[in-house]
Amino acid sequence: MRIYAVTPIHVDAEELARRQARYAALSPPGVEIVLHDIGPDAPRALDTDAQVRESESLVVEALRRAPDGFDALLPDCVLDPGVALLAGTLPVPVFGLLRLSLGWAVLTGRRSAAVARNKAIADEIVARAEVYGWSSTLIGVEVLDLDVHAIADSDRWAGGLGGAVGTLAAAGARSVINGCSAVDIPAGVVLPARVVDPTALALRLIGAGE
Template sequence: MRIRAITPIRVDESELTRRQKRYDRLAPEGWQFDVENLPPGAPDQLGTIADLRRSEEAGVHVALNSQRSATAAVMPDCVLDPGVLALSEDVPQAVLGITRLSAGFLAALGVKFGVITRNRVIADEYEATVRRYGIAHLFSGAYVMDLSVEDISNTVLWNARVSAIVATASADGVEVLINGCSAVEVTAAPGGVPVVDPTALALKVAELGVQEGLLGNVARK
């Protein structure tokens, strides 16, 4: 079963390869991911509201204009679920949203969750995303690390910042933290508030949906 994962920013070949290897590792048995880049001219980071809108437009364009009949589903490789609602109406394949699946699962369990993000723009957009899904009443807020886009691939630095935030979140009464970047490996030491890899959790939820026959158009591919 093939899934298209579309990056939210224009990345270089080394970063595209890193993301592909991550999906190769996380993919459920029998699933194959094809990670696709945004075209030249698309934003290379999500630092402003304008970047967010351009990213969403570019991702939707890629999804609509390079459809593959053998593809079972499309998934934006971003916790902001750019274009998920629009694509759900416009493409024949299933559309998998990382936050719709991961945060939706936590909300179904009644878990109060927060998010750790790279910058404030992403934090605000994440909150807007959970509001669109009707689960903001369980959202405990965002913890912003103020890191650069280059730091996404710096697993050591990213997880050091995450570990520092965990103690603060625990004192705030947060039950679970979502690592607010779909492309980062979560390696922070256990203890305190659990930190969830949203991509890994989303794929587990989607896999269960396929196994239970709830995503029929995916299961047939």
């Protein structure tokens, strides 16, 4: 299965290559992600609700104009921009990282939560869960208060997780979705609850479905 993916923000060539390599490392046999930058007119970060909305509009447009030769489409974003809007309207499936990872928690009966880089992203995760009808299964979303550069800095991101994951675990969360599609958690990091990489889980589910 070849999947056409687009970033939710404009990234430079180095970051695009890092994200592409991450997809290649995480994709199971038979699944190939071909990642494209959304373009220079897009926001450089999702720090406000206005930027989240602008990003969603651009991602929807990019996915609608995706070239032929792909078996599915994917926003490279845990906020699933355009997924609910486009589902069932295009010739190929539109996968959502949050829809797949949170949906797996729902299907397996796990009480789940999430962490997010900032409040705008946290609010959108809550809104997406409501759109999918899964609000009651999402205990909460803790904000890490990190800037966009922390996405590529795994040690810095991991350093902010402890207190947030501890709060969610104390509230009853059995799994915590890491609220970014492009973050690696260093091996050996011990946290109070299981932290789910939404990209890794989504790709495993897509591979199993094929």
